[in-house]
Amino acid sequence: xxxxxxxxxxxxNEEEPVHLPCNHSTISGTDYxxxxxxxxxxxxxxxxHGLTSNVNNRMASLAIAExxxxxxxxxxxxxxxxxxxxxxxxxNQAGTALIFGKGTTLSVSS
Amino acid sequence: xxxxxxxxxFRILKIGQSMTLQCAQDMNHNYMYWYRQDPGxxxxxxxxxxxAGITDKGEVPNGYNVSRSTxxxxxxxxxxxxxxxxxxxFCASSFPSTGTEAFFGQGTRLTVV
Numbered sequence: 610x611x612x613x614x615x616x617x618x619x620x621x622n623e624e625e626p627v628h629l630p631c632n633h634s635t636i637s638g639t640d641y642x643x644x645x646x647x648x649x650x651x652x653x654x655x656x657x658h659g660l661t662s663n664v665n666n667r668m669a670s671l672a673i674a675e676x677x678x679x680x681x682x683x684x685x686x687x688x689x690x691x692x693x694x695x696x697x698x699x700x701n702q703a704g705t706a707l708i709f710g711k712g713t714t715l716s717v718s719s
Numbered sequence: 720x721x722x723x724x725x726x727x728x729f730r731i732l733k734i735g736q737s738m739t740l741q742c743a744q745d746m747n748h749n750y751m752y753w754y755r756q757d758p759g760x761x762x763x764x765x766x767x768x769x770x771a772g773i774t775d776k777g778e779v780p781n782g783y784n785v786s787r788s789t790x791x792x793x794x795x796x797x798x799x800x801x802x803x804x805x806x807x808x809f810c811a812s813s814f815p816s817t818g819t820e821a822f823f824g825q826g827t828r829l830t831v832v
Contacts, residue, residue: 643818645821652825660818707821711760712761
């Protein structure tokens with residue numbers, strides 16, 4: 610499985626935008642980029658995913674580099690509820706199980 | 720629509736005891752997964768299933784067994800519990816297409832003493 614690299618932790622202030630980076634230099638052409646987050650004492654929840662084009666949904670935006678070797682999850686206005694561990698995961702075309710890394714712990718201050 | 724339901728939520732086992740962690744989903748998902756999460760760590764895949772009657776090992780399968788007799792249920796069996804199996808266990812399910820969302824249960828917190 611292709612690997613991802615994320616910073617261990619990031620900090621943000623409430624109501625400010627947050628850009629969470631992910632490097633995946635060994636990504637293959639058919640790998641999907643997924644983002645999940647895990648709030649304290651809860652199971653992971655889906656945030657967003659994409660293949661080549663940038664994606665937007667009600668929770669966040671996903672910006673994918675043109676060469677696909679990196680991506681950025683964008684939270685447009687961080688809230689205290691967004692404090693969580695964010696995981697960037699690659700899923701290959703075979704649709705195999707998601708393999709989690711250590712993720713980025715996001716802290717949000719008021 | 721309850722999503723993914725795990726039972727029990729908490730359990731304390733003695734070393735050597737056995738138990739089954741239950742997982743059920745009502746979304747007609749073909750794929751189901753079991754993960755464990757040790758304190759401060761990411762999730763590790765134990766076993767997964769792509770449909771009834773089909774299971775396969777993940778990253779950390781030793782000490783566990785699974786079965787998948789129906790689409791809805793995917794129980795995880797611990798035989799001869801050991802302290803190293805103290806962890807939070809998460810079950811998840813999804814449709815088989817690549818790039819679809821996986822849904823996770825709320826977890827079972829297991830302590831082996």
